[in-house]
Every structure is written in C-alpha cells, then in structure tokens.
Amino acid sequence: MNKNIFILTHGDTGAFETGSVPFEVRIPLNGHGKKSVKKKAEVYPGLLVADHKNDKIGDMHSGITGVVTEVTETQVIIKAQELAAPAEGEEPKPTGVEPVDLASLEGEELQAALKGLGVDIRPFIRRCDLLILNALNPEPGITYAESMLVHAKSTINAGLDMLKRLSPASRTVVALPTGSTAAFDGSDVAFIEPAYPNSLDELVVAKITGKEIMKGVNVVSLHMLYNLGAVAESGMPLTHTVVCVEGKNIVAPIGTPVGALLKDASIEVTDSDTVIMGGPMRGEATGDLNKGISKDTNALFVMPAGSTAPISDHACFSCGACIQHCPSRIQPNMISRYVEFNELDFCRQENINACMECGLCTYYCPARRPMLQYIRLGKHKIALEESQVAACALQVEE
Ligand code: SF4
Ligand code: SF4
Secondary structure, eight states, rough: OOGGGGGGGOOOOOOOEEOOOOSEEEEEOOSSSSESOOTOOOOOOTEEEOOOSSSSHHHHEEOEEEHHHHHHEEEEEEEEEEOOOOOSSSOOOOOOOOOOOOOGGOOHHHHHHHHHHHHHOOHOOOOOEEEEEEOOOSSSSSSHHHHHHHHHHHHHHHHHHHHHHHOOOSOOOOOOTTTTOOTTTEEEEEEEBBTTTTSHHHHHHHHHHHOOOOEEEEEEEEHHHHHHHHHHHHHHOOEEEEETTTEEEEEEEEEHHHHHHHHHHHHOTTTTTTEEESSSSTTTESSSOOOOOOOOOEEEEETTTSSSSOOOOOOOOOOOHHHHOOOTTTHHHHHHHHTTOOOOHHHHHGGGOOOOOOOOHHHHHOOOOHHHHHHHHHHHHHHEEEEEHHHHHHHHOO
C-alpha cells in the first residue's frame, strides 16, 4: 500500500493563475428564490443576479460582462460578450458596482451587508469559545493552502480580521502543517502533521483541544476564509474563487463551467473519464462538464478511465478493511448495509452521524462498494425523517 498518496501538500507556494474569461458562466442557485435579472438582460461584474430569502445565505452576482441567456430555478446562464454601446443621448452603461464601506458597520448591519455581497455568513457566526482556522490543504492533491498564505496574505488577513468581528469566540488558533513559518497577529498557531486524514475538522479539533467533541469550537476552512477576505478587502461582491485543478490553482468566476476550467489547465477529458468536483477522497463525481462551479468548489480532479476498478453496489464480504481504517471508530461495513436496506434505526444505533466523511472506507474497500455515498445517503434520509417528525410535532402543538 502506498502511504505517500496520503501526504498533504505543504511548502508549495506557487502563485495563482487567473483563468481566461469563460464563454459563459452558469451561476448555480440553491434556493435563491428571487431572480434579479431576466433573459436578455445585460449584466456586468458585481451585478446582483439572485437573492436568498434566508438572511444568512449569500446572494449571487455576475462575475463577467455579458447577456443573460437563461434563468431557471437552479442556475442563471450568462453569455460573455461586450455590451452594445449606448445609443446617442443615452447614459453610459455601468461597468461595475460601488464598494460597500464594511469598516463602518457592526453587528446585524455588517452581517446583512456581507450577505448582500454574496457571503454565506452561517459558518462564521456559530456560537463558540474557540475559533480554529484550518489552514491545511484539505485533501491529498489539493495545493492552494500555503500559496494562499503567501500570495494572498492581505486577503487572508482581511478575512481573519472580519472573522474575528463576526465570531463570538474569545480565542483563535490557526492550524498549520508542521514546519510552516506563517505568522498571524493576535492568533495562536498549532502544528498538525500534514497527512490525510489529519486535515479533517474533527481531527484538527482533537489535536488542538485534546478532546473528541466539537462543542464550543467552530472550525473555518482556509477556502471559506479566502472568499470572506476577498469581500472584506474590497467591499465588492463575491464573484470569483480559487479552484485547484489537478494541482494548478486558478482564480475563476463563480459559475465557470467545469469543462472550461479543465481546458484552462490543459486537461483533456474523454467520455469514460470520471470528473470529480472537490478532492479525490471526499469530492463528488459529475457527468456534466457544463456545470458551473459554486463558491464552495475548491478543487477539480479527473480520474482517467481504467485507472481504478469501477465502484458498484457489490456485496460486502466482511474483510474488515473499512473498520480498520475508519478514524471515527465506527463500523462502515454494517452502516452501508443498513443504508442499502433502508434500516435507518440500525444506522442510528451504529452512530452513522459520527462519520467524518473522510472517504477512507471507500478507498480501502476491496469490494469497491460506494461506502461514502451510502453513508451520505443514510445521513440525508435520517435528517429528512427527523425534519418531518419535527414538522408533525409542531402541528400537534398547534
Ligand atoms: S467515511 Fe468511512 S472511514 Fe471515514 S469516518 Fe466515515 S465511515 Fe469512517
Ligand atoms: S472493506 Fe468493503 S468488503 Fe471489507 S468489510 Fe468493509 S465494506 Fe465489506
């Protein structure tokens, strides 16, 4: 077994590349009810395209100049193009939006302004005493972390200052890979051995606090902080993010099609290859190269056809490999079987929610069962069941 594949990249400080302007963006919506643009509308960078009625979920903005070609429940598609010159006597067309003065705002006003600028503020305002910035590369093959700390230092510092204004935490610790020389004013640092799965939030918390509980602790990832910092630094809407494309870090407009980003990184994809959005251990496969990246897309990988045996719902033959490697010390083999047969109570008994979704059980399973996918499905079904029970209880109380 090759243990090197679990080493998390560290010490790599290559600069980010700016992606070429894609021919279109497909801005993904997730419950954004009110669309602010219609088909054929002319848009420019920073223009609001859809807002979310939840006051903690960020609104969505265009990252490019162009014309809206489609508006659906799930996406706004914008074709990149120069806008027609104004007719004689008409006002010049806007080319951007004015920045918001975030320094003068506090409390709910600050939160509302950030939400309006596209920031999902929920991860930053959770009740906690200890705030941890997880600055390790999250998965093997992802390389942006130390590049961000070097080349986007002012953005990261602006994000950290803003995070401290939003969070109720009394102490902040930055988790870095062992050997890193990054320094942060007003925050402690802790060093973590850069080997997967040590970068998982739960394991970072255990290493720093010595306890296996998340109570009173909030963990924010470096990618999230970079997005927050980009808004905090400029006062402008969140329109771009950093995506690690097979090791190459590209700054791209939100909504850039997956296929366009792979092309930018000179990666050719055949019909039989598997494209993964996210890291190789925890990401999700997509069959749609036109799918637009979201604010949270941190990586893209391509698994060439034939490089691994295909995953399928083969039967478990009880070899125990998944149990041996599970950092949550649960029984993935049993849980996956219970999910398969919709035995949700047994899933609860086996502590399915203790799963950290590291993906190691899928990696090690010689039967090539889709273990992580089963577990995510089981968690989703349990959450759905519990929300329905809660809704019924409310009706009874009424
Ligand atoms: S994904 Fe699998 S190995 Fe990882 S914590 Fe969950 S059950 Fe354990
Ligand atoms: S690794 Fe796969 S085959 Fe082995 S016990 Fe776990 S689920 Fe079963």
